[in-house]
Amino acid sequence: MSSVQTQSVQTGRIARTFIYLFLLLMALFYLLPFFIMVVNSVKPLSEITGGNMMALPEVFTIEPWLAAWSTAQVGVEPTGLRPYFWNSIKMVVPAVAISTVLGAINGYILTKWRFKYDTILFGLMLFSCFIPFQIVLIPMARILGILGLSGSTYGLILVHVVYGIGFSTLYFRNYYAAFPTELVRAAQIDGAGFFQIFYRILMPSSGPITVVCVIWQFTNIWNDFLFGASFASGSGAPMTVALNNLVQSSTGVKEYNVHFAGAILAALPTLLVYIVAGRYFVRGLMAGSVKG
Amino acid sequence: MGFLDIKNATKSYGNVEVLHNVDIAVDEGEFLVLVGPSGCGKSTLLNMIAGLEDITSGEIAINDRVMNGVHPSNRNIAMVFQSYALYPNMTVAKNITFGLEMHKVPKPERDEALQSVSKLLQIEQLLDRKPGQLSGGQRQRVAMGRALVRNPDVFLFDEPLSNLDAKLRVDMRTEIKKLHEKLKTTIVYVTHDQIEAMTLSTRIAVMYNGYVQQLGTPKEIYDTPENLFVATFMGSPAMNILPASVVMKDGVPHAEITTSEGQNALLPFNQENMSDWAGKDILLGIRPEAITDPDGVDRKSKTVVPISNRVGVTEPAGADTFVTMELAGKDCISRMRADADVTTGEIFDFVINMDKAVAFDPQSEMRIK
Ligand SMILES: Nc1ncnc2c1ncn2[C@@H]1O[C@H](COP(=O)(O)OP(=O)(O)OP(=O)(O)O)[C@@H](O)[C@H]1O
Ligand SMILES: [Mg+2]
Numbered sequence: 087m088s089s090v091q092t093q094s095v096q097t098g099r100i101a102r103t104f105i106y107l108f109l110l111l112m113a114l115f116y117l118l119p120f121f122i123m124v125v126n127s128v129k130p131l132s133e134i135t136g137g138n139m140m141a142l143p144e145v146f147t148i149e150p151w152l153a154a155w156s157t158a159q160v161g162v163e164p165t166g167l168r169p170y171f172w173n174s175i176k177m178v179v180p181a182v183a184i185s186t187v188l189g190a191i192n193g194y195i196l197t198k199w200r201f202k203y204d205t206i207l208f209g210l211m212l213f214s215c216f217i218p219f220q221i222v223l224i225p226m227a228r229i230l231g232i233l234g235l236s237g238s239t240y241g242l243i244l245v246h247v248v249y250g251i252g253f254s255t256l257y258f259r260n261y262y263a264a265f266p267t268e269l270v271r272a273a274q275i276d277g278a279g280f281f282q283i284f285y286r287i288l289m290p291s292s293g294p295i296t297v298v299c300v301i302w303q304f305t306n307i308w309n310d311f312l313f314g315a316s317f318a319s320g321s322g323a324p325m326t327v328a329l330n331n332l333v334q335s336s337t338g339v340k341e342y343n344v345h346f347a348g349a350i351l352a353a354l355p356t357l358l359v360y361i362v363a364g365r366y367f368v369r370g371l372m373a374g375s376v377k378g
Numbered sequence: 379m380g381f382l383d384i385k386n387a388t389k390s391y392g393n394v395e396v397l398h399n400v401d402i403a404v405d406e407g408e409f410l411v412l413v414g415p416s417g418c419g420k421s422t423l424l425n426m427i428a429g430l431e432d433i434t435s436g437e438i439a440i441n442d443r444v445m446n447g448v449h450p451s452n453r454n455i456a457m458v459f460q461s462y463a464l465y466p467n468m469t470v471a472k473n474i475t476f477g478l479e480m481h482k483v484p485k486p487e488r489d490e491a492l493q494s495v496s497k498l499l500q501i502e503q504l505l506d507r508k509p510g511q512l513s514g515g516q517r518q519r520v521a522m523g524r525a526l527v528r529n530p531d532v533f534l535f536d537e538p539l540s541n542l543d544a545k546l547r548v549d550m551r552t553e554i555k556k557l558h559e560k561l562k563t564t565i566v567y568v569t570h571d572q573i574e575a576m577t578l579s580t581r582i583a584v585m586y587n588g589y590v591q592q593l594g595t596p597k598e599i600y601d602t603p604e605n606l607f608v609a610t611f612m613g614s615p616a617m618n619i620l621p622a623s624v625v626m627k628d629g630v631p632h633a634e635i636t637t638s639e640g641q642n643a644l645l646p647f648n649q650e651n652m653s654d655w656a657g658k659d660i661l662l663g664i665r666p667e668a669i670t671d672p673d674g675v676d677r678k679s680k681t682v683v684p685i686s687n688r689v690g691v692t693e694p695a696g697a698d699t700f701v702t703m704e705l706a707g708k709d710c711i712s713r714m715r716a717d718a719d720v721t722t723g724e725i726f727d728f729v730i731n732m733d734k735a736v737a738f739d740p741q742s743e744m745r746i747k
């Protein structure tokens with residue numbers, strides 16, 4: 087690796103300037119909307135309707151944030167986003183945990199307890215990663231109905247677990263494929279059973295890939311709108327659906343500042359997860375390929 | 379009936395049979411080495427003894443207990459792997475005692491066992507380290523410690539020294555041998571290094587293509603190889619295999635070969651039954667150390683024959699000098715004393731020690747007995 091770094095590509099000054107300009111432009115492209123959201127979420131509404139979106143606030147207020155969190159009209163109830171935030175947490179934590187654990191066990195079995203047709207099974211699981219959401223909506227609704235989970239958070243957890251297993255299995259299978267099988271054999275001779283091998287030998291070495299999987303699942307499940315809107319309406323809805331309802335509420339004037347604050351609130355958890363675990367994410371994605 | 383009994387064991391992957399009817403009986407306290415080229419099935423056989431691979435047909439018994447279908451942890455065996463397979467997240471102490479813990483041995487006993495094993499292998503100062511912080515040789519010791527602590531009926535080693543550098547390999551080899559002499563535990567040891575096989579074993583099984591080619595003491599394997607494969611695989615440099623025909627002279631069977639100068643040389647066999655081969659072609663096997671200068675001859679040999687031949691290349695190698703020449707139309711190597719007086723290109727009077735010569739049937743490639 088080091089030899090590659092020391093021989094970094096030599097580029098001319100003009101090319102370099104051009105590259106930086108381009109990068110700057112791209113950064114602006116992403117940061118400007120965020121800037122507008124933050125700035126306008128701390129302004130009184132009058133400043134937005136009467137003035138310039140781009141201007142910094144003349145009067146600083148956190149009122150819109152408080153409103154978005156606890157008092158704003160979501161649908162018909164003036165509850166703010168708070169109850170829906172907790173809905174999302176109650177959905178995302180178990181869904182991420184279950185799909186990650188199942189993915190890890192699948193990866194463990196598919197690499198260390200090979201059986202006939204295991205590659206076909208894995209292929210089918212991979213395939214599930216690429217089925218568009220829309221296709222499964224109706225069958226899924228039917229199944230949730232049969233299980234009596236329609237409209238509940240449990241139903242959503244089930245949907246996300248089922249959808250997440252494909253990806254989490256892919257991650258863990260590829261990671262464990264590079265994990266020495268001799269270690270598993272040594273543990274077998276030492277008398278460790280199926281699960282003992284899993285959590286005493288494999289799990290302690292699975293940190294990086296677990297982080298990758300958790301971030302991936304968390305972001306996807308937290309940001310999901312379609313399943314949330316389809317399977318959990320009303321008071322059981324997740325944050326994303328509630329945000330939509332907040333923005334769509336048609337009574338009175340449109341409180342843009344509250345909408346902006348609500349949108350940031352909805353994005354905050356995923357942002358936080360990236361900031362806390364982001365560097366492990368990159369490390370984890372690289373881990374399988376570099377390890378000898 | 380041995381302590382470790384492998385009876386007619388066969389292994390197939392799908393339709394492909396990779397081990398054919400292996401029959402080996404190992405006595406208690408023996409050091410059996412499985413040796414052979416890559417892909418011949420050594421690891422497969424070892425894994426079958428360990429229980430890591432199931433037995434397609436046949437039977438493996440340890441201490442009169444049939445092991446087919448018995449879980450690896452219940453066979454009372456311990457295995458040292460080529461990559462050492464130390465658990466990366468555990469300390470050395472934990473690595474060594476993990477097996478005992480899994481077998482629900484109480485903590486005080488585990489600590490005691492750890493103490494004695496780490497003392498035996500001199501790894502006491504490493505107990506708190508992780509495997510990543512050890513050198514290759516230290517990892518090797520820890521891996522052996524993990525095997526020793528279980529006090530197994532049979533030790534299984536799969537090329538345990540192949541990841542070490544040359545010097546350390548020789549040291550560890552000696553250490554394993556000492557350990558065996560001290561503990562007297564039955565060992566099955568896989569290697570493709572024939573020097574390891576010769577030095578460590580009490581008996582060797584030479585394997586090729588999924589067959590056991592020969593099972594015997596190192597001396598038997600070296601002096602009386604069962605077939606051409608064993609003859610050429612064991613020994614370095616390899617045994618010279620020279621095409622020859624058998625002729626009778628004075629009622630004694632001789633091997634007739636052509637020297638580099640186109641003359642015919644007659645080498646008398648001291649093996650009676652070679653008369654049956656009179657008039658037929660054979661392959662004559664002569665080890666490099668059986669072709670020497672006249673002063674280098676083993677005094678105890680009975681049949682020593684001089685032969686004049688042109689010297690090809692001489693390679694002084696410290697303790698020995700290797701001389702390459704053309705004999706019977708083949709490249710032939712002789713191993714001489716370091717101070718033997720040979721010069722490249724000259725005609726030299728070699729002597730061949732026919733006591734050590736063996737003959738093979740060119741068709742079946744089996745040794746003629
Ligand atoms: N899982 C498997 N499926 C199919 N064939 C296999 C499998 N494992 C091993 N083999 C085949 O069995 C034969 C013996 O393999 P084995 O690993 O025992 O060789 P080896 O003697 O230990 O060689 P090496 O010295 O390279 O370790 C090989 O031809 C190999 O291709
Ligand atoms: Mg092998």
